[in-house]
Amino acid sequence: MKDSSEITAGMDIYSVSSLNRYVESLLKREPTLRDVWVKGEISNFTHYNQRHMYFSLKDENSELSCAMFENANKQLDFRPSEGQEVLCRGDVGLYVPRGRYQFVVQEMIPEGIGKLYLAYEKLKKKLDEEDLFSPEHKKPIPFLPHRVGVVTSQDGAALRDIINVLTRRFPNVNILVSPTSVQGEGSAESIAQAIKLIDAEDIDVLIVGRGGGSIEDLWSFNEEVVARAIFHAKTPVISAVGHETDVLISDFVADKRAPTPSAAAELAVPDKFELINKLDGERNRLLSSLRNAVHEQRNRLETIRRGLVFSHPERFLEEYEQRLDDYRSLLCDSVRRAIEGLEHRLEVQRERLRALGPVTTMERGYSVVLDVDGRIIDSVDGLSIDDLLEIKMKDGSVKTKVKEVKR
Secondary structure, three states: OOOHHHHOOOOOOOOHHHHHHHHHHHHHHOHHHOOEEEEEEEEEEEEEOOOEEEEEEEOOOOEEEEEEOHHHHOOOOOOOOOOOEEEEEEEEEEEHHHOEEEEEEEEEEEHHHHHHHHHHHHHHHHHHHOOOOOHHHOOOOOOOOOEEEEEEOOOOHHHHHHHHHHHHHOOOOEEEEEEOOOOOOOHHHHHHHHHHHHHOOOOOEEEEEEOOOOHHHHHHHHOHHHHHHHHHOOOOEEEEEOOOOOOOHHHHHOOEEOOOHHHHHHHHOOOHHHHHHHHHHHHHHHHHHHHHHHHHHHHHHHHHHOOHHHHOHHHHHHHHHHHHHHHHHHHHHHHHHHHHHHHHHHHHHHHHHHHHOHHHHHHOOOOEEEOOOOOEOOOOOOOOOOOEEEEEEOOEEEEEEOOOOOO
């Protein structure tokens, strides 16, 4: 009989742990098994020491072991219960110590709300891809609007809160309300129509919203028709739906999101009395700066008044007279040197002129012949018999007549 070493010779032998870890690594590398949504009914639910949750998800044909650890389940806003239908998002993995395939849950939603959540995520992705959420499309909220538009229920507490805050913060503001239904069938179309109607009016900023409620109550503000009406409005829009924790599609599309309707009113207009106090403070600071500037200039004037010019003007004038004498002396010296330089240059030019002039030339035995008009004759061309000429020499001149012309 062969022993085990002979049978397994040349084979790769895994320990149980190493095989489980290898399978776990395969599951982790499979992208299809990451961030998966699974729907099912909770079974065998255990909340171990109020920390980690262990349960199964089952349908009519199968079960899936699940674990939801403390960091994930403490974000839940409901308590899971046996038999409850839920949607879970997580990763498929392997619990190595027991070699058990399991689903590690990161997020859990009750099945009814889960359908709405998936629709919300789908529309959010679609509008985001169309750039309806892009910052470059956001219009600035005016600092001091004259007219504020409001789209909400005429009978809701949100309208009263908005009006109370607006009139308290800035009593002069004009408020224009476009009433609409904010929940139930047809409410999304009603909200969109109300936005279009009031956007055609002469308003500076528009508040769109309602008070708190369940996700179903707020759902109209997650509808595409409302999102596109907000996006296409020419008036800057503040979205104010529900409470601070409620984030809806209208919040992403609007130019500004407010956590509540009252907060939207605070964003829409400044506090008039704070502005008055601020203006008073600025005026006081300006007056103080002016007083300080006047005081500083008065001190400078007093310093000048006590200076030499006003206290002893004769000394001031004597000093400047002395400077004037110095400048006059410097100017005379400069003029004299300039004249001497020019005289020297003139003498040099005079000597050059004398050396090149006709007198010097005639002293060397030459003479100058002139016609009757005093023009120098330098060629026989143009001369005729009996033309009168004057011949200048170094010691005098003679007049003569042409008897013969030779060329």
